Amino acid sequence: MKIPALDFMMPGFPRCGTTTITHLLSEHPGIFITTPKEPGFFKPKNYQKRQSWRDYAQLFDGADPQAKQGEGTVTYTTSWPPELADPKEVYRHYPKLKLIFLMRDPVERIVSQWINKTQQNYPKDIPVFGRCTTHYSIFLNTSRYWNHITRWLEYFDDEQVLAICLEQFKENPRQLIQMLEDFLDVRRYEYDFQTRLNASNVARRDSNFERYIKRNEFAYKAAQLAKQVLPLDWVHKLLKSDQTVQWDEDTLRWVRKEPDSDSRAALEYADLNPSYWPKMFPDESERS
Template identity: 30%
Template structure:
């Protein structure tokens, strides 16, 4: 059997329903997506975008898809590919016949959701969203970044230029929320698989907030010596026990309390910033999306 390559990519944007779509697509009998690494980010090497665990060698990356067998569609869902300046060309060089899925939502809501997700995972040290936005404009503090993930028009255009519009499907988070079954069917038709299949459309990726941010940061940014101990411990501690311990840490350090609403002044500032981008995107998609940047 030859090398198994993915032939479709869910490239982002983050916090736009990609985790739900990944779960729904993965449940389809004709589709294979790796369970162990939803977001390998092999084609997005930019550290300013992504500083989590990234697969950076081809052999390990291809090993994710060895279980694909007779799947019609083989894919992955690395949500930073959309913002990456290099990913589109790299994916095309890897598989020029690939199909591309892009999911979008209000860029203002995306940034706010992304901030709280990073707080939850311990990857954001700033105590407020406003502080994170200030740091986002500081060249010395541009990790992690925010505004780049809402620059949809240029990013969609990049994938159109590389793959052609017919190989790219745009999915709006608003549509996914209002009629998930119809959006899913359209996506299956785009991927040329059985569009009559209906998965369990249960909610995925429920929001949680950090009760103790320092614990989340320590877990995410453990020193190298601790990670070596973790690696060695895997030889002696069962995966079930490790999962129990991680679950206990999450239970202590996370809360189910809803996130607070965005400061109205901050929302208005971001709406002004992103309005020109949404006007351009509206023209590209022939659909008015400027309401994302208006009250």
């Protein structure tokens, strides 16, 4: 059994800018990141079932033996049983592994994930935005960052774990990347910070017609065909709503309350204060 060398992993969290950051790190001559960046090998449905160690090892073919080798499957921390990785199993093979958790204001992350899921039409029973947190636990529970991080801290030491935020990258991308370089123990490098990948479109909610199409298999196939034969702007006007995602105030208050202590603990672990997440902690933001 060939087990590839693996120096670091980014196991969390979805919709927090990992695609952009892994792309930047992959520019560094001393860092190698798999293609795809999210091989998902340690997902329960894949681990030595759909994928073998040989499959995983092939993703590292061609890597410089001196380079720090890593992958970025953020769905390892998605609160969805087929996706959620077992830290104990990862530790069993890679006890010296370094872990990077990229977080984001939970309120903004939930919106971004919902938009992403509706664009993918997966899963097909995804609820309308107003009910996504109350009727579909994956959105809120994936945002319980500290709950996920502590699962990994049961096996990995603090020195092996780095928790950072997308907001830090937006504020000062060079400083955040240098923090990652120090954590991975690689030399400084000059990056192109203009690149932004996998960003959400405008926070637009589905039109009623679009919701119908996504739930009806025949209508969905017809819509896909229409995209191939009709001008794109016609399809856009037909399917897309101009109304943006709007929180119901009662739901938003509930969303802020549920992971409150978890979010504070995650920020404290990252040496940041609550004002860093103004949508989650508006009162702290106003006082700062």
